Amino acid sequence: MSFRDISALGLLLGLGVLLITVLVHFPFSGSNLTGVGSSINALAAKEIGTANIVTSVLLAYRGLDTLGELMILFVAATAAGMVLAQSPEEDALSLQKLNSFPAAGFVLRVATHVLFPFLLLLGAYIIIHGHLTPGGGFQGGAILAAAFFIPVLTTPAGPFAHQTSSLVEGLAGSSFIIIGLLALFGQGSFLAPLGSPGVVGELFSAGSVPLLSAAIGIKVGSELAGLLARFIQA
Amino acid sequence: MMGPILLIILPFLGAFLLPIIYRHYNQAGYWAAPVVLVISLVICIGLWHGVNIVGPQSLVMGGVSAPLGIVFYVDALSILFVLVLLVGSLILWLGAWHRRIKEEMLLLLMVGGGSGLVLSGDLFNIYVFFEIVAVASYGLSASRRGDPCGYAASLRFLLLGSLGSAFILLGIAIIYALTGTLNLSHLAMLAPQALHGMAGLSAFALMLIGFAVKAELFPVNTWVAEVYAHAPVRISALLAGIVSKLAIIVVLRLLLLLYAHEQAYMLLLCIGVAGLITGELAAFYAKDLRRMLAYSSIGQLSVIAIAFSIPGTLGVVSGLALALHHALVKTGLFMLTEKWKGSISSLQGMAHSAKWPSVLLIIFALSLIGVPPLPGFWAKFLLFKAGFSAGGGYSYAMLLILLSIIIEAAYFFRVIHLLYQTPAASSTPLIPRNKELQPMLVISGLLLLVMLTIDPIYHHLSKIATQVVDVQAYIDHTLPAWKSTH
Numbered sequence: 001m002s003f004r005d006i007s008a009l010g011l012l013l014g015l016g017v018l019l020i021t022v023l024v025h026f027p028f029s030g031s032n033l034t035g036v037g038s039s040i041n042a043l044a045a046k047e048i049g050t051a052n053i054v055t056s057v058l059l060a061y062r063g064l065d066t067l068g069e070l071m072i073l074f075v076a077a078t079a080a081g082m083v084l085a086q087s088p089e090e091d092a093l094s095l096q097k098l099n100s101f102p103a104a105g106f107v108l109r110v111a112t113h114v115l116f117p118f119l120l121l122l123g124a125y126i127i128i129h130g131h132l133t134p135g136g137g138f139q140g141g142a143i144l145a146a147a148f149f150i151p152v153l154t155t156p157a158g159p160f161a162h163q164t165s166s167l168v169e170g171l172a173g174s175s176f177i178i179i180g181l182l183a184l185f186g187q188g189s190f191l192a193p194l195g196s197p198g199v200v201g202e203l204f205s206a207g208s209v210p211l212l213s214a215a216i217g218i219k220v221g222s223e224l225a226g227l228l229a230r231f232i233q234a
Numbered sequence: 235m236m237g238p239i240l241l242i243i244l245p246f247l248g249a250f251l252l253p254i255i256y257r258h259y260n261q262a263g264y265w266a267a268p269v270v271l272v273i274s275l276v277i278c279i280g281l282w283h284g285v286n287i288v289g290p291q292s293l294v295m296g297g298v299s300a301p302l303g304i305v306f307y308v309d310a311l312s313i314l315f316v317l318v319l320l321v322g323s324l325i326l327w328l329g330a331w332h333r334r335i336k337e338e339m340l341l342l343l344m345v346g347g348g349s350g351l352v353l354s355g356d357l358f359n360i361y362v363f364f365e366i367v368a369v370a371s372y373g374l375s376a377s378r379r380g381d382p383c384g385y386a387a388s389l390r391f392l393l394l395g396s397l398g399s400a401f402i403l404l405g406i407a408i409i410y411a412l413t414g415t416l417n418l419s420h421l422a423m424l425a426p427q428a429l430h431g432m433a434g435l436s437a438f439a440l441m442l443i444g445f446a447v448k449a450e451l452f453p454v455n456t457w458v459a460e461v462y463a464h465a466p467v468r469i470s471a472l473l474a475g476i477v478s479k480l481a482i483i484v485v486l487r488l489l490l491l492l493y494a495h496e497q498a499y500m501l502l503l504c505i506g507v508a509g510l511i512t513g514e515l516a517a518f519y520a521k522d523l524r525r526m527l528a529y530s531s532i533g534q535l536s537v538i539a540i541a542f543s544i545p546g547t548l549g550v551v552s553g554l555a556l557a558l559h560h561a562l563v564k565t566g567l568f569m570l571t572e573k574w575k576g577s578i579s580s581l582q583g584m585a586h587s588a589k590w591p592s593v594l595l596i597i598f599a600l601s602l603i604g605v606p607p608l609p610g611f612w613a614k615f616l617l618f619k620a621g622f623s624a625g626g627g628y629s630y631a632m633l634l635i636l637l638s639i640i641i642e643a644a645y646f647f648r649v650i651h652l653l654y655q656t657p658a659a660s661s662t663p664l665i666p667r668n669k670e671l672q673p674m675l676v677i678s679g680l681l682l683l684v685m686l687t688i689d690p691i692y693h694h695l696s697k698i699a700t701q702v703v704d705v706q707a708y709i710d711h712t713l714p715a716w717k718s719t720h
Contacts, residue, residue: 022437024432035414061296062303064295065358072369074250075347075373078336082373083373085336171250180243184239187297190236191296
């Protein structure tokens with residue numbers, strides 16, 4: 001056994017002991033809970049106006065965390081874009097390679113065109129109902145990304161508008177921050193809920209929460225589509 | 235007061251808009267990122283003054299007060315490290331300037347995330363900002379194109395870092411399950427009953443492992459040498475000098491607020507001692523200049539961890555002094571290796587052709603070893619004062635640190651000795667251009683400034699330390715009278 005193996009074994013043993021300690025000493029009864037969660041459950045519908053409590057936590061009580069998650073996705077996409085970015089010669093080479101891929105058959109290509117509006121509709125629906133039903137910006141955004149990415153899969157040599165996707169991405173991301181800043185200047189607190197909660201369960205309710213959902217959805221959609229297209233071309 | 239949130243939002247907004255600005259106004263894009271940093275710096279200095287006059291402040295996010303919402307705590311410590319981050323990234327931006335949009339975006343995101351990391355008063359929020367900093371640093375460490383070793387190193391960094399992040403998340407989940415809250419001051423109130431059992435301490439150990447990946451502590455610092463040897467030198471300087479300090483400041487906060495418990499202090503001490511021994515020995519045997527600096531940075535960060543593991547104000551003061559000193563000096567040393575990468579032996583006789591860089595290297599090295607009257611001496615002096623007065627196991631740790639200073643002196647003097655030998659016949663002089671020396675000159679200027687103002691700086695640091703140690707003040711500022719409605 002080499003020194004490397006022994007130290008790896010020691011590390012694993014230590015981790016095992018740590019995790020077993022947690023399991024042994026963990027009070028599974030939950031008697032120590034402080035009631036933060038139940039308070040949010042009781043207050044969310046009244047204060048924020050969302051029927052979906054999860055969304056009220058994501059976009060109102062802990063909106064800054066969601067902005068952070070958005071930034072993590074953005075950092076990851078930017079870093080991947082940087083690593084995968086190519087010089088013009090490499091670009092020409094990979095374009096040649098892509099051109100040698102035959103486009104998918106007639107059925108797949110037509111199905112893509114047929115699917116496209118439905119995917120857009122489903123994505124938009126999930127995004128704008130984020131404050132009412134399970135779902136919201138991240139999930140709907142992933143569906144929007146699929147709508148734009150499936151055509152790239154069926155015709156790899158087709159164009160993908162990287163410029164437009166990064167423009168949309170930047171603008172949608174900044175609009176999330178700008179809504180937050182409006183709250184900062186209007187209400188004195190970053191990402192404070194704007195507008196009145198309205199009637200719980202209606203489409204137009206919960207103040208600025210649906211706007212934030214929409215910003216997240218558009219941002220995530222353009223980002224994921226751009227990233228996936230980048231993977232195919234690299 | 236909206237300054238603290240702007241410190242985070244402005245870099246983020248800048249990163250979103252940078253590609254758009256570059257596309258339409260190339261010249262404006264060239265200046266956009268530095269302008270954002272300078273504005274942040276101005277805001278930060280304003281906050282620094284404010285905090286010095288009126289004391290710590292809290293800032294509620296999302297219009298919901300703690301513990302339901304997220305709260306920021308702005309005290310002298312957090313502002314100090316935001317200042318270090320901003321000044322550091324501006325200094326690293328001096329001199330060579332590349333029009334690489336993605337790297338600028340990543341750097342801005344790292345600055346925004348790092349500011350949030352030290353300002354936030356919410357455990358999960360800290361994790362989110364830590365992730366931003368972490369992912370940005372994986373990307374930046376792979377930003378030199380066409381270097382397979384660099385890609386491999388940053389991939390390993392990414393794997394280890396993701397594992398660490400998973401541990402942090404697990405630790406946070408355990409804490410949430412034990413207490414039902416994520417707010418640091420709420421947790422600080424509950425800590426003595428809820429978190430000082432075995433399950434709570436295991437959560438601390440898990441989080442410590444996670445933050446230790448960035449803080450270069452034992453045993454999750456295996457990525458350090460490889461990444462610093464292959465990443466662009468500015469990135470190595472940023473990661474070793476500044477980002478590692480942000481991670482260790484978070485550890486300090488958790489330790490003081492949630493785990494002011496003997497076993498937690500002992501855990502940090504043990505990790506520090508193990509890192510010190512392995513780091514300094516590895517530096518002694520290193521053949522490559524950048525790897526030597528990387529291992530020495532592991533050793534130095536372990537010393538900072540040891541300092542923070544000493545309970546009470548003295549330990550915190552010495553740890554802060556060591557952290558600030560290391561942030562200056564290691565950044566400078568890494569910047570010097572822009573041209574001097576590779577084996578140490580290739581430096582033979584370099585002092586004859588590159589006078590100024592050699593002089594700078596000697597100043598930085600002497601300060602790092604702790605030769606009076608350079609600032610490094612005072613930082614180590616404070617540490618010994620704190621350590622020996624704490625007694626017990628700390629005295630042995632201090633003896634070990636004394637020994638490590640001898641090892642440190644041995645390997646730095648070996649390099650300096652090589653610099654002043656007669657040059658080898660076949661060598662080509664690798665002289666850094668004058669423009670590349672600008673950041674180092676700024677740093678050595680700062681170092682001399684610190685040397686002349688040791689006394690006021692010491693008083694300021696002890697003021698910061700008394701503020702940081704005061705847990706009750708933290709709770710009073712961030713947690714208003716709160717009644718749960720369940």
